[in-house]
Amino acid sequence: MQPALPRATALIAVTAFAASVLGSPFQAGPAYKPQLSLPRGRAPGYGPLRFRPDGTFHITIFEDLDFGENAWDAWGPQQDINSVRVIETVLDAEPHIDLVVLNGDLITGENTFLENSTHYVDQIVGPMLKRGLTWASTYGNHDNDFNISAAAILAREQLWPNARTTQMVPDPDAGVSNYYLPVFAADCRRPPGRPRGGCPPELLLWFFDSRGGFRFQQKDAATGQRVGQPNWVDARAVDWFRRTNAELVRAAGGRPIPSLAFVHIPTNASLALQEAGVDPHRQPGIDDDVPLAQQAQGWCADGRNDGSCAYGGQDGPFMQAVASTPGLVALFSGHDHGDTWCYKWDRLLPGMTVKGSGVNLCFGQHSGYGGYGSWIRGARQVVVSLEGLKDLKDLAVDTYIRLESGATVGAVTLNRTYGHDEYPATPNDKTSLPSDGS
Structure with missing residues (x-):
């Protein structure tokens, strides 16, 4: 867990910067003004995210955990037990984690019951709670089904004080997990004589809901x-992102x-790459x-979802926003369990506009024993x-x-020469649920 500023000092720092953007008092209005205060009731003992004194910030990304699959069979709960072991093994191997990201498909929604569909959240976040770590989530296609919703998962997450997940685009049709988290320098203090000043963030973490x-x-x-x-990032979320980023800058x-x-379903640009x-x-x-399966897969350009179209192109506005945002180093997605690479998107690709x-554009690693693949x-x-953030031309x-x-x-460095530098190939290893249930 990262060392904490005294809570009052930390809140003054983030509040001062928020006031410089929004005025005082600062509130999120209809125009989706940036929310720089901590979400009400969230992570109250942790304060805003900050770089460590050594100037580093470490993120661990779990994705496609898919808890709750076939709970009525012995192998279903055993999968979840194994997934918890994966989480704990990774967390114990990384001693300096500052934030855990749950990048979609937390729960296999189609297998859940209405009465307790979100209770799997408690099992997922237990390892973080034990270690005093905070987390932030995006939601995926399996987190939305007849008996479960992203909004209900968010409500369950927010029962825990370590949750940083929130919702900054209030339109429910735009998805739920659209928000950002600022990361400040370790020594961020409210500068004297600047009542509406404060420290600008050194890093922004953007979270998007690809729905589905x-x-x-x-x-x-x-x-x-x-x-x-x-199953794409809604245009209203894209508009919010553009406006909010411009105001922060x-x-x-x-x-x-x-x-x-961070977004669960990758864009069509990943497929083109x-x-x-x-x-x-x-x-x-x-x-x-x-x-790979991209956003807007299976939809028609006119909004039909009847199986007659391969790809509707509705992720175009999101791709345009991602490509045109200065300083955006990487977009991390999951969804495709068998893809784990990063690729620099630096040109116009065939079939793209x-x-x-x-x-x-990066994938992570399939983290859970739920879902397809071994x-x-x-x-x-x-x-x-x-x-690494000093030179905007060579982040x-x-x-x-x-x-x-x-x-x-x-292990790679995402820098100006990534895509030309050579690294060792990644072995394609497999694991499976032990037949003896151990």
């Missing part, structure tokens, strides 16, 4: 079937703020999910340093994957 799955407690009146939910004096972003070819030494990682500007479980680690972030075996694979 099915609408909560809704069935089609004609067919009796569940009602599908769009203005408040910071006009200099772009380095950032990372995969089709261009994944080099095992220049984009080290497993590349078994071919073709949006040109990449150098942002890195690839070895693990979690992507992201280590950001203030030194550098280190990342690797910690496996349930304790080994690390796929």
Whole structure:
């Protein structure tokens, strides 16, 4: 757990910067003004996120945990037990974690019951609670189904004081997990004589809800079937992101703020990069999910979801926003359990209308024993340093994957030369649920 500033000092620092953006008192109004105060009731003893005194900030990303699969069979609960072991093994192997990200598909919603569908959250976050770690979530397609909703998962998460997950775009049709978290310098204090000043963030963490799955407690009146939910980042969330980032940059004096972003379902740009070819030494990682499943898959451009279209293109506004945001180093996604690579999107790719500007599109590692596939479980680690954020023209972030075996694979530096530098190939190891239930 990162060392904490005295709570009063930490809150003064973040409050002062918030006031410089919003005025005082600061509230999120209809225009989705940036929310820089801690979400009410969230992580009260932890204060805002900060870099360590040595100038580093360490993120651990778990994804596709898929708890609650086939709870009526012995192997279902055993999967969840094994998934908890994965979480604990990774957390114990990484002694300097500052934030845990749960990047979607926390729960296998289609297998849950209405009465207790979100109770799996308690099992998922237990290892973080025991270690005094805070976490932030995005939600995935399996987190939305007839008996479960992203809103209900958020409510369950927020029963725990370590949760930083929140909702900053209030329109329910835009998804739930659209928000950001600022990360401040370790010595951030309210500068004397600047009642509306404060410390600008050194790093922004953006979280997006790619939705998908099915609408909560809704069935089609004609067919009796569940009602599908769009599986892309909504345009209203994209508009909020653009406006909020612009306001934060203005408040910071006009200099772009380095950032990372998290979303469960990857964009069509990831598919286009995969089709261009994944080099095992220049984009080290497993590349078994071919073709990968992108946002807007299975939808038509006119909004129909009847199985007649392969891809509707509705993730275009989100891709444009990602590509045009200065300082955005990487977008991390999950969803495709058999893909674990990072790829620099720096050109116009065949079949695309949006040109990449150098942002890195990364997958993590399938973390849970729920869900499809037997690839070895693990979690992507992201280590950001203030030194690596100094030069906006050559931002550098280190990342690797910690496996349930304790080994690390796929260590790379996401910098200006990533995609040209060569690294060791990632072995394609597999693990399975022990037949004896141990």
